[in-house]
Amino acid sequence: VSGARIRLATKGDVAALANLRRAWVEEYAGAPIDDDRYESDFADWYDAETGRRTTWLATVGAEAVGMLNLTEFRRMPQPGVPRRRWGYIANVFVRPARRDLGIGKQLLDAALAEAAERGYVRLVLSPSAGSMPFYRRAGFVPADSLLVLPLR
Numbered sequence: 009v010s011g012a013r014i015r016l017a018t019k020g021d022v023a024a025l026a027n028l029r030r031a032w033v034e035e036y037a038g039a040p041i042d043d044d045r046y047e048s049d050f051a052d053w054y055d056a057e058t059g060r061r062t063t064w065l066a067t068v069g070a071e072a073v074g075m076l077n078l079t080e081f082r083r084m085p086q087p088g089v090p091r092r093r094w095g096y097i098a099n100v101f102v103r104p105a106r107r108d109l110g111i112g113k114q115l116l117d118a119a120l121a122e123a124a125e126r127g128y129v130r131l132v133l134s135p136s137a138g139s140m141p142f143y144r145r146a147g148f149v150p151a152d153s154l155l156v157l158p159l160r
């Protein structure tokens with residue numbers, strides 16, 4: 009058992025979310041990154057996104073150990089057709105010391121339950137290299153009906 013609790017993040021969690029994001033980037037960089045504008049950029053971004061993006065936080069005791077967010081896209085209404093929405097899952101991260109305990113699955117399960125509750129027609133995500141098996145286990149399959157134009 010992971011011992012982690014999953015809950016919705018609130019505005020009071022912005023610093024904890026920014027810390028998780030920093031830990032992720034620094035894990036890949038292999039070193040601390042000096043950027044004194046990052047925390048305020050992060051808070052601005054969170055404010056701007058919060059209307060359509062739902063964020064979950066995993067905690068163990070008082071420590072924030074993981075996160076995931078779900079952005080909602082609303083399809084253009086069509087006459088005679090029920091309104092349709094879909095979701096994009098992003099920024100899935102669990103602190104290295106807490107991995108392989110099922111916390112990522114707990115976070116993903118929370119988002120999947122919410123997507124089902126909202127009646128989403130699909131969920132989309134862009135997996136990191138190593139996380140493919142993690143998402144495949146949850147039922148995600150490679151997309152053959154999307155096109156991407158890489159611009160950078």
Ligand SMILES: CC(C)(COP(=O)(O)OP(=O)(O)OC[C@H]1O[C@@H](n2cnc3c(N)ncnc32)[C@H](O)[C@@H]1OP(=O)(O)O)[C@@H](O)C(=O)NCCC(=O)NCCS
Pocket residue numbers: 032099100101102103106107108109110111112113114134135136137138139140141142
């Ligand atoms: C992907 C990630 C969120 C999974 O969290 P977790 O709590 O370890 O997840 P669970 O314990 O529920 O599942 C473990 C599975 O995660 C995957 N995983 C383990 N380490 C991973 C890593 N460093 N990067 C990507 N996926 C990883 C594996 O599929 C693993 O299952 P396996 O050991 O049977 O192969 C976590 O590994 C992580 O934060 N990775 C780095 C960031 C990342 O790649 N995020 C995904 C962006 S799309």
